[in-house]
Amino acid sequence: MPPIDWNDPLAFLLIRTPLRVVWLGRGPVALFFVLSGFVLSLPWLRGRPSSYAVFAIRRFCRIYLPYIAAVIIAALFETVLAPYRPAPQSEWFDRLNWTEPFTVEAAVSHLLMLGTHNTFDNAIWSLIHEMRISLVFPLLILPLLRWRILSAVALVVGLIASVALILRLAGGNIVLGEIAGSLQYSALFVMGAATAQYTPPIAVWLARTSPAVKWVFLLAGLLALSVQWPILPAYFQGFGGVCIIIAALAPGALAVFLHHRILRKLGHISYSLYLIHLPVLLSAVYLLHPFLPIGVVLIGVPPTAGAVAWIFNRLVEDPSAELGRRIAARMRPVSLAAVIPPT
Helix, strand or coil, rough: CCCCCCCCHHHHHHHHCCHHEEECCHHHHHHHHHHHHHHHHCCCCCCCCCHHHHHHHHHHHHHHHHHHHHHEEEHHHHHHHHCCCCCCCCCHHHHHCCEEEEEEEEHHHHCCCCCCCCCCHHHHHHHHHHHHHHHHHHHHHHHHHHHHHHHHHHHHHHHHHHHHHHHHHHHCCHHHHHHHHHHHHHHHHHHHHHHHCCHHHHHHHHHHHCCCHHHHHHHHHHHHHCCCCCCHHHHHHHHHHHHHHHHHHHHHHHHHHHHCHHHHHHCCHHHHHHHHHHHHHHHHHHHHHCCCCCCCCCCCHHHHHHHHHHHHHHHHHHHHHHHHHHHHHHCCCHHHHHHHHCC
């Protein structure tokens, strides 16, 4: 961890307090996985699951099509802007972004979501796991519907043990490493699904308890997401995601704030923003670094990324999701309810 500069309060806040979560990548991604498990489980918990084919088609269109579009845009920008590569900026900037040409091998890796070439749009690593886990999510949710919290605990423990074993056997094997990564993040989906399953009693309890409790959960969640855990970091961060969801379920000022129309609009374009923010950041630095201080360039990135994300949402993300809905509507409406064991 960098040394504290006591003369720079902003640096202190962003390095030594839970506000680290603003710039750390892994913590918010853990929250993203927990939220995915929470949301994907709702049709099953409400007794209205679709067929697996419908579920898979909708997830494919929702995630994969915008992902491919974002990769193509990022690769195109890298190719065009390669002659303007700036002087070294940081280890993250220089080693993990736009460091390889868009070859046939890289194209195949992205098409198959192998996770072996992520330098064009480094944020996509999490979407690869999201897509894989989504396709097996019904297998994760079905035990919860029958054995509830006991199966959730057993699944998480089993996944932790499986990941440890695979990593021990993997050595430097990339394929086994990718499998271990997806299994690891599957546990976060299970944590989110278990939280959704117990949402009604949690909401009742929060309504009856002290209003300060939700702020305790929020602070605990931010701490769990922002701390660099020496062991099992993904799972502790997943627990932080659960705490934040619980805090959001409580009635009061926090819930009202989270339902503000501006935040809801940002939420609507959040996937597009996630996909497109790195190409915007890299393009801005490549183009403007000879003329403006890097701090000034970075200040302009968030509003620019927001505007580009809005366009991407309108032209790519929303049409992709709508395509999934149209295809699903034409498919035979066979429900998964028949394979769900009784609770």
